[in-house]
Amino acid sequence: MLIKNQLAALVKDAIIAAQNSGALPAFAIPDVYIERPQRKELGDYSCSLPLKLARAAKRAPLEIAQAIAAHFPRAEAIAQVEGAPPGFVNITLNDAWIARQVETILAQGARYGDVEPARRDALRIQVEYVSANPTGPLHIGGGRNGALGDTLANVLNAAGHNVQREFYINDNGTQVRLFGESIFARYAQALGRDESFPEKGYQGAYVIEMGKQIAREHNEKFLRIPRAQAVRELGRLGIAIVLDNYAKTLARMGVRFDNWFSERSLHESGLFAQVFQILQDKGLTAEKDGATWFAAQELGEDKDAVLIRSPQVIAEPDERPTYLASDVAYVWNKLVVRNFDRAIYIWGADHHGDVPRVLAATRALGLDPARAIIILHQFVNLKRGGELIKMSKRAGEFVTMDELLDEVGADAVRFMLIAQHANTTMDFDLELAKKQSDENPVFYVQYAHARISSILKKAIESGALSDPSTLLRASGGDVALLTHPAELDLIREILRLPEIVELVAAKLEPHHLPHYAISLAGIFHAFYKQCRVVSSDPADAAITRARLKLVAAAQNALARTLNLIGVRAPETM
RNA sequence: GCGCCCGUAGCUCAAUGGAUAGAGCAUCAGUCUUCGGAACUGAGUGUUGGGGGUUCGAAUCCCUCCGGGCGCACCA
Numbered sequence: 001m002l003i004k005n006q007l008a009a010l011v012k013d014a015i016i017a018a019q020n021s022g023a024l025p026a027f028a029i030p031d032v033y034i035e036r037p038q039r040k041e042l043g044d045y046s047c048s049l050p051l052k053l054a055r056a057a058k059r060a061p062l063e064i065a066q067a068i069a070a071h072f073p074r075a076e077a078i079a080q081v082e083g084a085p086p087g088f089v090n091i092t093l094n095d096a097w098i099a100r101q102v103e104t105i106l107a108q109g110a111r112y113g114d115v116e117p118a119r120r121d122a123l124r125i126q127v128e129y130v131s132a133n134p135t136g137p138l139h140i141g142g143g144r145n146g147a148l149g150d151t152l153a154n155v156l157n158a159a160g161h162n163v164q165r166e167f168y169i170n171d172n173g174t175q176v177r178l179f180g181e182s183i184f185a186r187y188a189q190a191l192g193r194d195e196s197f198p199e200k201g202y203q204g205a206y207v208i209e210m211g212k213q214i215a216r217e218h219n220e221k222f223l224r225i226p227r228a229q230a231v232r233e234l235g236r237l238g239i240a241i242v243l244d245n246y247a248k249t250l251a252r253m254g255v256r257f258d259n260w261f262s263e264r265s266l267h268e269s270g271l272f273a274q275v276f277q278i279l280q281d282k283g284l285t286a287e288k289d290g291a292t293w294f295a296a297q298e299l300g301e302d303k304d305a306v307l308i309r310s311p312q313v314i315a316e317p318d319e320r321p322t323y324l325a326s327d328v329a330y331v332w333n334k335l336v337v338r339n340f341d342r343a344i345y346i347w348g349a350d351h352h353g354d355v356p357r358v359l360a361a362t363r364a365l366g367l368d369p370a371r372a373i374i375i376l377h378q379f380v381n382l383k384r385g386g387e388l389i390k391m392s393k394r395a396g397e398f399v400t401m402d403e404l405l406d407e408v409g410a411d412a413v414r415f416m417l418i419a420q421h422a423n424t425t426m427d428f429d430l431e432l433a434k435k436q437s438d439e440n441p442v443f444y445v446q447y448a449h450a451r452i453s454s455i456l457k458k459a460i461e462s463g464a465l466s467d468p469s470t471l472l473r474a475s476g477g478d479v480a481l482l483t484h485p486a487e488l489d490l491i492r493e494i495l496r497l498p499e500i501v502e503l504v505a506a507k508l509e510p511h512h513l514p515h516y517a518i519s520l521a522g523i524f525h526a527f528y529k530q531c532r533v534v535s536s537d538p539a540d541a542a543i544t545r546a547r548l549k550l551v552a553a554a555q556n557a558l559a560r561t562l563n564l565i566g567v568r569a570p571e572t573m
Numbered sequence: 574g575c576g577c578c579c580g581u582a583g584c585u586c587a588a589u590g591g592a593u594a595g596a597g598c599a600u601c602a603g604u605c606u607u608c609g610g611a612a613c614u615g616a617g618u619g620u621u622g623g624g625g626g627u628u629c630g631a632a633u634c635c636c637u638c639c640g641g642g643c644g645c646a647c648c649a
Contacts, residue, residue: 048591133649175649291647309647323649352577353644424579425642447611458608515587529613
């Protein structure tokens with residue numbers, strides 16, 4: 001169990017003990033929250049509960065804090081508990097206990113950072129991300145989405161949940177046909193035919209390339225079949241090509257999926273018809289102007305929304321269901337058919353207007369809307385040395401994710417996309433991201449990791465360490481020798497990792513991870529400066545072995561953090 | 574016009590309603606006989622966009638104004 005959760009239980013015990021002894025009056029004890037004080041002189045943890053209890057207990061906050069401190073149960077991990085004005089309980093951990101944790105951290109190996117190996121409240125969680133329209137190259141918004149989703153999935157997994165990663169393929173309706181027509185035109189043109197380009201077609205140069213490629217691979221095959229069929233097949237072929245490229249691009253930045261889910265399948269399987277029936281039975285559908293609407297106003301929303309468009313507007317039956325129709329069926333598929341406890345959606349901010357409708361539909365289907373969690377992320381402005389790079393999708397002029405990865409490198413891109421709160425508009429400066437210097441935090445963190453690798457290698461070369469596996473044995477060193485303030489600071493920081501994992505999993509905010517990584521790297525570098533690890537002096541043999549354990553534990557935490565962020569933890573730079 | 578998001582140090586950003594609002598970069602001043610100087614130590618910088626309110630306590634919650642972004646289709 002996390003240290004802070006154990007402390008919360010002890011605070012509760014202390015209050016009960018104080019009440020039993022008459023030091024505090026009887027009152028109901030609320031949930032106990034343990035915090036980290038801002039200044040480290042105040043201790044490792046603190047609790048502000050006395051400030052909240054003052055009214056119920058009819059005592060001064062400081063008096064309550066002191067009573068809690070006086071009745072605090074003894075625990076080997078704790079060195080000191082004291083009440084401090086205006087009403088905090090400050091808790092300081094025992095240095096010897098902290099030093100011993102190095103063994104625990106090493107023993108957990110690559111799993112260090114996991115909140116609990118098997119938690120009782122583990123959930124089946126689906127995280128769905130990127131889900132960009134597969135009609136053109138991935139751009140940086142999709143990259144931010146993917147980085148957020150993948151890291152979140154990593155962390156939820158580390159927090160003990162069962163996670164599935166999904167990409168939702170928008171392969172239904174009008175856009176497939178339009179994409180198919182665009183490809184058909186480029187394909188025919190590539191074969192020297194005089195084929196006009198559709199009015200609202202996809203303009204980008206990549207469609208021309210696609211047309212040429214298909215012309216090379218299939219010759220005149222699509223000219224010999226009926227045009228409508230050719231358009232449909234080319235649309236699907238085009239989507240397959242784009243998705244294949246998405247997978248490659250995303251894999252470059254470590255973003256992966258367990259499942260690629262087809263929107264079209266929601267209609268072909270009859271699921272939408274089934275879910276529509278539920279809405280109809282509840283009287284939540286309406287016919288108006290030839291279209292079929294979701295009566296969202298009945299549920300308190302601003303306006304109704306079209307589910308199935310009028311035949312007068314769209315002739316083809318399979319193009320009539322709207323995006324919302326698919327969404328309604330999809331949430332049912334997630335929460336009922338596949339029975340996920342939670343369905344997390346990661347959407348770009350341009351979709352924020354759809355959030356209330358999807359949640360309203362979830363409620364309308366009789367599902368707990370708290371099970372569907374939509375995380376929005378704001379846009380990314382690409383800059384080059386402070387100059388905004390203008391991006392025009394219509395003209396097909398934009399920096400693609402692949403170009404960005406080519407220029408900046410996957411690690412820097414992924415780290416920077418995660419480092420900022422999802423809800424803030426991000427300025428991504430290409431020049432800054434490319435700098436391999438102090439200005440770039442990714443290298444700072446990776447450097448710390450590489451430095452540790454170098455120390456371990458040096459230790460083996462010098463004979464101080466025979467084999468890294470000996471670090472796991474008591475003979476590998478006595479961690480009780482770790483008493484230097486810089487050593488203890490480093491261990492304290494390593495011990496924060498599981499708390500960070502819990503925080504990110506609870507608030508669904510991955511940006512805490514990069515900030516922690518920078519902090520951990522900084523504290524390691526400070527330790528490195530103050531404490532020589534591999535010493536040539538035989539008298540230092542014992543402390544060298546103890547410090548090798550500490551350094552290995554630090555590397556363990558750093559590697560895991562980078563791993564969760566989705567960035568490499570290099571042995572050398 | 575209506576709705577959502579954002580506004581914190583010169584810059585980029587942190588801060589479960591808690592204590593003196595913190596990091597990095599940049600700036601200035603220091604630190605190398607041995608493990609990677611892509612490092613470390615120290616210093617200064619704030620009306621948390623403005624103004625009200627709630628609270629024992631507000632960057633955080635509520636109202637209002639200002640500035641920026643994004644939405645407001647029988648598009649996805």
